[in-house]
Structure formats: structure tokens, C-alpha cells
Amino acid sequence: MITVKTLITGDVGAGKTEFIRTVSDIDPVLIREKVTGGSTRLEPETAAAMDFGRVSLDDDLVLHLYGTTGLIRFDFIYDILSTGILGCVVLVDSTRLQTCPPTRRTVDFIEVVSDSPYVVVANKQDAEDAFSAEDIRYVLSVADDVPVLPCVARNKEQVKEVLYTLFDRTLVSAN
Amino acid sequence: MLAFEGRIDELPIPEVIHIIEIGRKTGMLIIEGAHEQVTVYFKDGKVVYANPTYQRERIGNIMVKQGVVTREVINKALTRQRQIRRRNERVRIGTILLEMGAIDREQLANHISSQITESIYISMAEKKGRFKFLPGLDLSPRDIFVEMDIQDIICEGMYRADEWEKIIDKLPDFGDIYALSTNISDDGDIKLANDEWKILSLINGRRSINAIIEKARLDKFEVCKSIYNFVQLGLIKKTISEYKKVPVETIYFDNLKPKLGIVRRLIDHIRGM
Numbered sequence: 001m002i003t004v005k006t007l008i009t010g011d012v013g014a015g016k017t018e019f020i021r022t023v024s025d026i027d028p029v030l031i032r033e034k035v036t037g038g039s040t041r042l043e044p045e046t047a048a049a050m051d052f053g054r055v056s057l058d059d060d061l062v063l064h065l066y067g068t069t070g071l072i073r074f075d076f077i078y079d080i081l082s083t084g085i086l087g088c089v090v091l092v093d094s095t096r097l098q099t100c101p102p103t104r105r106t107v108d109f110i111e112v113v114s115d116s117p118y119v120v121v122a123n124k125q126d127a128e129d130a131f132s133a134e135d136i137r138y139v140l141s142v143a144d145d146v147p148v149l150p151c152v153a154r155n156k157e158q159v160k161e162v163l164y165t166l167f168d169r170t171l172v173s174a175n
Numbered sequence: 176m177l178a179f180e181g182r183i184d185e186l187p188i189p190e191v192i193h194i195i196e197i198g199r200k201t202g203m204l205i206i207e208g209a210h211e212q213v214t215v216y217f218k219d220g221k222v223v224y225a226n227p228t229y230q231r232e233r234i235g236n237i238m239v240k241q242g243v244v245t246r247e248v249i250n251k252a253l254t255r256q257r258q259i260r261r262r263n264e265r266v267r268i269g270t271i272l273l274e275m276g277a278i279d280r281e282q283l284a285n286h287i288s289s290q291i292t293e294s295i296y297i298s299m300a301e302k303k304g305r306f307k308f309l310p311g312l313d314l315s316p317r318d319i320f321v322e323m324d325i326q327d328i329i330c331e332g333m334y335r336a337d338e339w340e341k342i343i344d345k346l347p348d349f350g351d352i353y354a355l356s357t358n359i360s361d362d363g364d365i366k367l368a369n370d371e372w373k374i375l376s377l378i379n380g381r382r383s384i385n386a387i388i389e390k391a392r393l394d395k396f397e398v399c400k401s402i403y404n405f406v407q408l409g410l411i412k413k414t415i416s417e418y419k420k421v422p423v424e425t426i427y428f429d430n431l432k433p434k435l436g437i438v439r440r441l442i443d444h445i446r447g448m
Contacts, residue, residue, distance in 0.1 A: 002437060023448070057444035061437070086438075112253035156448075164445045171438045 001060045006166070008051075008067040009106055010091030011099040015123040015153040016067035017051050019091060022159045024053030024065060063163075087166045088118035091153070092140065094130040100139045107140065117169045120148040121162055180307040183208065188298050189329045191306055196220045196325060202310040208301025213294045216312060216320075222328075223320035224287060225294035234268050238278075238286070241392075248277045270318050284321045291321070292328055296396065299332035300339050335396055342403045346384060353402065353411040354380030365408060374401045378411050 008016050021027075029052040051067035066085075088110050093099050110118050120142055122133040131139075137148040147165050151158045181191075188206060192215070195204065199220035206213045216224040235249035252271045259266050269286060272278045278286075314320070355378060367375065370393055377387045388398045405411045 004437070004441060055448075057441065057448075061440060061444065063441065108254075109250070112250060112257060160445050160448055164442060167438055167442050167445065171435060171442070174435060174438070 001062060003062045003064055005064050005066065005085050006163075007085045007088040007110075008065055008091065009088060009110075010121075010123075011093065011102050011106075013096070014091035014093045014099065014103075016091055019089070019121075019123070019153040019159055019162075020051050020053035020065045020067050022153060022156050023055055023163070025056055026054050029053075085116050087116050087170045089162060089166060090118055090120045091123050092120060092136050094122045094124050094132075094136060094150075095127045097131060097135075097139050100136070104140055107142070117166065117173045118146065119162060119166045119169065120146060121151045121153075122148055123151050123153050125150045126152045178202075178307065178309050180305060183301055183304045183306060186306075188295075188301070188306065189333065191308070192222075192295075192325055192329065195308060200308070200310060201312055202308055203312065205307045205309070206298040206301065206304065207306070208298065208304035211297045211301065213298040215291075215294060215298070216314075218312065218320065218322070221322040222291055222295070222325050223322055224318075225291040227294055227297060234286070234290075238272075243282060243286075244272060244277050248272070248275070251275070252277065264315065266315050267318050270315070273319060274317070280319065283319055287319070287321050288323060291323055292331075293394075295325070295328050296332045296335050299329070299336050338400060339396070342399050345403050345406055346399065349384040349388070349399075352380065352383050352414050353378050353406070354414045356409055356412045358409075365410070370397065371401050371404075374398055375405060375410065378402070378405070380414050 008019055010016050051065075053065040053067070055063040055065070057063060090103060090107055090110070092103055107118070107120075110116075120136065120140065122131070122136040124130050125133075133148045133150040136142075140148075142148055147169065149158075149162050149165060151162055153159060183206070191204065195202075195217050197220065201218050201220075202216075204215040204217065206215070211227055213225060213227050215222055235244075235253065238244050239246050239249055249268075249272075252268055252275060255271050255275070256266065256268055259271075269278070269283045273280060273283050355375075370391075374387065374391055374393070377390050382390065384399070384402060387402070388395050391398050402411070
């Protein structure tokens with residue numbers, strides 16, 4: 001059996017658990033800690049340590065999705081998860097630009113610690129007050145060659161498109 | 176000397192190293208074994224640097240684990256390395272840490288020495304594969320190198336290669352899980368060194384050999400040799416594990432090139448989901 005490890009990251013409330021749940025063929029394994037403070041728009045109990053999802057693509061090819069936040073106190077999880085990943089999805093809550101600075105820190109971390117490619121997802125595009133993917137690119141200062149994809153994490157087609165873009169980028173980067 | 180290449184089963188690595196050493200050559204020896212790829216750098220016949228091509232763990236992570244530097248320091252060094260790369264220069268992370276004053280020259284030299292030693296041991300354990308020597312080195316004048324007496328390393332490497340064969344014969348799969356034996360023979364006392372106690376304490380019926388190697392933070396050979404000895408002494412025995420039923424291979428970006436077909440399969444499946 002071949003497993004492929006993918007990191008799904010982003011600030012608290014960016015939609016990592018939902019993203020994983022949308023494509024995972026098991027109920028995501030959630031390792032949670034209650035988050036105090038922050039926005040009232042956050043789900044009441046927020047995944048703060050790690051989520052795990054699994055997508056069986058065929059008899060011997062399995063995609064593992066590891067979701068984790070950019071919270072400083074969980075940096076050790078990054079150390080574990082960023083070793084040997086095939087790629088990384090960075091989720092941003094498009095309605096909360098104030099989450100961009102901590103997300104930028106996560107992007108910096110990915111860039112310096114891992115050579116693996118990443119894509120940025122401007123999530124919650126169905127919200128009325130959502131900023132566009134281009135706005136997110138600007139605020140996050142993401143390089144032009146990094147895709148910033150508009151997405152609603154509940155929408156399976158859009159999540160598939162994100163994963164497709166990531167692995168296509170992996171293929172191009174490795175060549 | 177021109178570039179030369181050949182097969183490891185026809186010209187073993189110690190002999191290849193000897194040829195380069197007596198010829199006092201400068202260049203890179205790339206060893207592509209069945210399991211590992213190692214690059215050894217020579218200057219005037221002396222080994223000055225070596226590293227596994229697909230290093231499983233980055234030097235920064237190793238230094239953080241060993242408590243030599245903090246994660247914050249490594250991140251600063253990596254950022255500085257990235258800035259240097261933008262100027263089309265290549266400087267090793269160890270050199271940057273030295274320039275930052277995070278480590279001293281002796282710590283860096285010790286680290287490079289152990290990396291050279293480990294790389295040579297790895298390459299000598301390879302029985303099949305190819306090697307290639309490319310003359311000339313394009314080294315950064317800022318990088319630090321150490322000159323090592325290679326003959327001592329080769330002697331130890333040959334001993335280890337023989338021992339590895341015995342270990343692999345007894346422990347064929349590092350995914351196997353061992354537990355303490357319940358019926359230990361009472362023939363005489365068994366004396367264990369500190370490191371052996373540490374390794375024995377990690378054997379709990381849940382951890383695989385790979386996990387014990389990771390957790391012990393000791394030399395891989397020493398860990399495997401100790402586990403091998405515990406099995407021989409009847410102190411531990413293999414247990415049946417769910418994890419063992421399906422062999423799992425994980426594809427990493429760092430060693431992806433030979434496995435791009437898997438990524439194409441991945442993309443095809445996602446399209447069809």
C-alpha cells in the first residue's frame with residue numbers, strides 16, 4: 001500500500017476540519033482543544049491540535065490528510081507533520097483578514113522548513129462579506145506563482161479542484 | 176583524473192575510496208545503492224564532507240532534537256539561507272549557524288564528522304548499485320569542511336556491514352513490533368549498558384523497530400544491534416501486530432522523482448472522484 005501525506009493548515013476557524021470532512025471517506029479523527037477568545041464567528045468547539053482524514057483512491061493508494069492550526073503552542077505538531085509531506089494546503093477564512101498575519105507566519109514556516117509545494121485556499125467564498133482570492137493574495141503577500149484558489153470547503157468539487165491543483169503543482173515542481 | 180563510474184558489486188566502495196585517496200583526487204563520489212544514495216566530497220584524496228542524497232531528516236531538525244540550537248534559531252538560519260540563495264549563492268545551514276554565533280566551530284566540525292561517518296557506513300552497507308566519481312568541486316569559500324582519516328571509518332564500516340547482515344537476517348522488517356519476553360532464562364546474570372537499558376525500556380509491544388530508532392535518538396546501528404542482542408538473549412520476542420498486515424510505503428516530496436507515476440495516478444483518481 002502506498003500512502004501520500006498532505007498537510008491542511010490555516011488559522012483557527014479557517015475551515016480545515018470541514019475541508020477534510022468533505023473528501024475523507026472516514027469520519028475525520030479530531031484531536032480538539034477548546035479555543036478561548038477570538039471571533040464570535042468561530043464554531044463553538046474548534047479543532048486546535050490535529051485532524052486526520054483518509055481518502056482511499058484505489059486498492060493500494062491512500063491519501064492521508066492531516067489538519068493542524070498555526071497556533072504557536074502546537075508548533076511541535078508542525079515538526080512532526082511537515083516531515084515527508086507531498087504538499088500543503090493553506091486555508092484562509094476570506095471573511096476575516098485579521099487572520100492573514102498568523103497565516104503568513106505559517107506560510108513562512110512552510111517555505112523555510114519544507115521544500116514541498118503548497119497552495120492557498122481563500123475559503124468561505126459563499127459568505128456575503130468574503131474578500132476575493134486576489135484580495136487574499138495581496139494581504140498575504142503570496143508570490144505570483146503560488147495558486148490562491150477561491151473555495152467553499154463544503155463543496156466537494158471545489159475541494160477536489162484544490163487537491164488537483166496541489167498535486168499538479170507537485171508534479172511540475174518535482175520534474 | 177577523468178570521471179569514472181562502475182558497479183558496486185564489481186568494485187566495492189572501500190576500494191573506490193582507496194583509489195581516490197591514493198590518487199589524491201578532488202571531486203564528488205556519488206553512490207547510488209539499492210536503498211540509499213550518498214555523496215562523498217574529496218579534497219586532495221581526503222574526505223571533507225558527505226551526506227545522504229535524500230536525507231530523511233534535515234540537519235536543523237537533528238540539531239534541535241539534540242538540543243544544540245532552538246527551533247527559533249534554525250528558522251532564522253533558514254530564512255538567511257533563503258536570502259543567500261536568492262543571490263545565487265549556496266551556503267550550508269551549519270555554516271550560517273556558525274556565522275550567527277549559534278554554534279561554535281567545534282560543534283560544527285563534530286556534526287560534519289558524524290555525518291561523514293554515518294554516510295560512509297550507509298554506503299558500505301550497499302551491496303548492489305552504482306557509483307560515479309566526478310572530478311572538481313564547486314565549494315563555497317564560506318563553508319567549513321573537516322579532513323578525516325578514512326581508513327578507520329572504513330574498518331568500522333566493514334565491521335558494521337558484516338554485523339548488519341546478521342541483524343537483517345534476524346530482524347528482516349523494521350516495521351516489526353517486539354515485546355518483553357515472559358519466560359527469560361535464569362542462566363547467569365545479564366548486564367546491560369546505559370544505552371541498552373534505554374533501548375530495552377522503549378520496547379513495549381506497541382512500538383516498531385523504526386519507532387524505537389526514532390525515539391531512542393541513538394545511532395541506528397547501535398539500536399538495531401542492541402535489539403538483535405536482546406532477541407538472541409531471549410529478552411524480547413516478536414508480537415503479531417495489525418500494523419504488519421499491509422506493508423505501507425509513504426511517498427515524500429523529497430524523494431519523489433522516481434515515483435512521479437504515483438502522483439499522476441493520484442491526480443487521475445481525484446479527477447474521477
